[in-house]
Amino acid sequence: MRRRLAMWTASHLMRPLPGPGEVHVWCLFPEDITGEDTALCKIYKELLSPSEKTDIAQCSSNPKMQTQKLLARTLVRTTLARYASGIVAPSSLRFTKNEFGKPNVIWPVKRLDDWRPPSLCFNLTHTQSLLMCAVTQKAEVGIDVEERERKFTRDLMALARRQLSPEEADWLSQFTDPNEQRCQFMQLWTLKEAYVKALGKGISKAPLKEFTFTFDASSPTVLRNLKQAVTIPISLSRAVDNSDDAWQFLLLQPSASHYASICTQILPSSTFEQGSLQLEGWSNHNNLQVQLWRTVPLVRDEELEGAVALALSDPLSS
Known part of the structure; x- marks a missing residue:
């Protein structure tokens, strides 16, 4: 294990910074940890701060939550350290x-004179x-x-009326198949949560009902599992985001079992180096690029397949 860690530090910690309109996403599937060296979780704990260790210890009555918190903190620390040229330890x-x-x-x-x-x-x-950790350079x-x-456990449309905007709830009510309606709700929910998290204000300051994701009325099922990315218009209330910031959104399936959404701030590209890889199904005329990796921190990384x-x-519509 110690030798593997030394090799990982030398090669995997160094990752080029994201370029303009580029999002790096690191995906950790807890199932990948099963069967690994039994010392791995102990090493993960060594990466954490005293307060993080205390927080995890307080969940002793819930082992699954303990493991989730440990993996979450490990994923964040090891991911960010990748972009420090191997100089900074996780x-x-x-x-803060x-x-x-x-x-x-x-x-x-x-x-160091040559590192900032x-x-x-x-x-x-x-x-x-x-678990997924998204990283950008300078862009929220x-x-x-x-x-x-x-x-x-509750009626889905009743929940939608409480949590979504009226326009979104009306759109959702068009789906009569319960399973399809649930899938559409989950996709909408990830889009709205990603936006609120990018704003960094919390739901109390950016209520989910106060902004709307709108879709082409002639294609109400535009959010189905398409093989190609589809451009969707998005309307954002200035009561939520009263700045001049522009945002771009991606809805995706990182695996057959999950929906995910990414929201990122659009910034000028003058101070960046452009990335290269693109997500399957990506339209070349759009400037947003996403790279996804499947990782077991300190052990192995590989490009995420099947996303x-x-x-x-x-x-231009946000």
């Missing part, structure tokens, strides 16, 4: 939160079966993932 990172709980990274002081801390923005989301980013088979773009917003 354990040396510190974090804004008044609404959105975290920011504090890089350790390194007195990168201006990274990041966001974490997780279910029991998938939000990401949300949900399980496709998530069950609801499909479902819908893409027009950056």
